Amino acid sequence: MANHPPAEISVDADLVRQLLREQHPSLADMPLRPVANGWDNYIFRLGANYAVRLPRRLSAAQLTANEQQWLPGLTADLPVATSAPVFPGKPSTAFPWPWNITRWFDGLEVSLQPRDRNVALAAQLAGFLNAFHQPAPSGFPFNAVRGIPLENRNDAVLDRLASGMVPHAARVRELWDASLKLPPWPGPALWLHGDLHPANLVGTADGALQAVIDFGDLTAGDPATDLAAAWLVFDQNGRSAFRAALGGQYDADPYVWGRAQGWAVCMASALLSNSDDHPGMYLLGSETLMEILTDVRDWL
Known part of the structure; x- marks a missing residue:
């Protein structure tokens, strides 16, 4: 069943x-024109170089505030490059929540290209994560569905597997159960993008990684959350190159890659x-x- 949350406030170009x-x-x-109306944000293109992102609902407003702060x-x-705010917007009488102006990237959304091409992104995406996965200070944005122990997502995953929407549910359940038995991340909470899938990656015409966008799930915790990109973004060859x-x-x-596979199961089941x-x-x-x-699992 689709679960696209309704907007709690209307936004148009005049506003x-x-x-x-x-x-x-x-x-x-x-020049200003609307380009997207997503789960969390309205997005407008502003001139040649900017995007304007405005929350559609109160819960997304806090995500926007997190992006502005951190x-x-x-x-x-x-x-x-990233979609970090270039010009932050404040709540006002016209619009009650924070909003952002970010860079506009003219490249190709990676989810629109054949997966076997993504091997060209492996080194740059790995470089992004190696730089971004640094210990976070206390007070980092809490996220109830990212960076946390996998067992906290068990009820949600089991509900999806029982829904009939996830193919091969019995085998997926075996892999999920195996990931739940693994020890937790032993290190400090690391900064996480939180939603590192191909629709949040922008590529160039020659196959390079131009930008990582949409940090609405920004948090800190187990880096396995972001390492799920090994399955979300890549095929077997790309996965090997990424690792x-x-x-x-x-x-x-x-055990980090076993938990990362568990996070990939969690995210894939949510998408399905x-x-x-x-x-x-x-x-x-x-x-x-x-x-x-079909993973060869050469990381075991």
């Missing part, structure tokens, strides 16, 4: 233009159970599940 005039007048006369400092020295490019950063934890009104995301869930089921 965005009003906010720009009030808070960022130097940008207010640029991302500029966290992403300043990363080797890959090799990460080097030894996670070698102290021999909640995206029947979004064919692209449903396909991503289906492809990811097949990667999990």
Whole structure:
């Protein structure tokens, strides 16, 4: 069943233009047009170089505030461009929640290209994670569904496997149960993107990684959450290249890839159970599940 949450507030170009005039007048006369209405945000393109992102509902407003507070400092020295706020927007009488102006990236959404091409992204995505996965201070944004022990997601995953929406549910359940038995991450809570799938990666025409976007699930915890990208983004060849490019950063934890596969099961099952009104995301869930089921598992 589709689970696209309804918007709690309506936003159109006239409202965005009003906010720009009030808070960022130097940008207010640029061309403006709506381009997306996602789960959490309205997105408008502003001129050639910017995007305006405004929360659709109160819960997403806190995610926007988290991005404003943390991302500029966290992403300043990363080797890959990101959608960190360039010009933050404040709540006002016209719009009650924080909002952001970010860079616009003209590249290709990675989820739209054949998966076997993504091997070209492996080294750059690994470089991004090696730089971003640093210990977080106390007070980092808590996320109830990312970075936490896998057992906290057990009820949700089992409900999805029982729904009839996830193919090969019995075998998937075996893999999920195996991941739950693994020891937890032994290190400090590391900063996490939290939603590192191909629709949040922007590639260039020649196959490079242009940007990592949408940090709405920003949190800290077990890096296995982000390492699920090995199955979400790559095929077997890309997965091997990705793991090799990460080097030894996670070698102290021999169970990290087993938990990462568990996170991939969690995310794939969510896509399959909640995206029947979004064919692209449903396909991503289906492809990811097949990667999990057919993995050679040379990391064991």
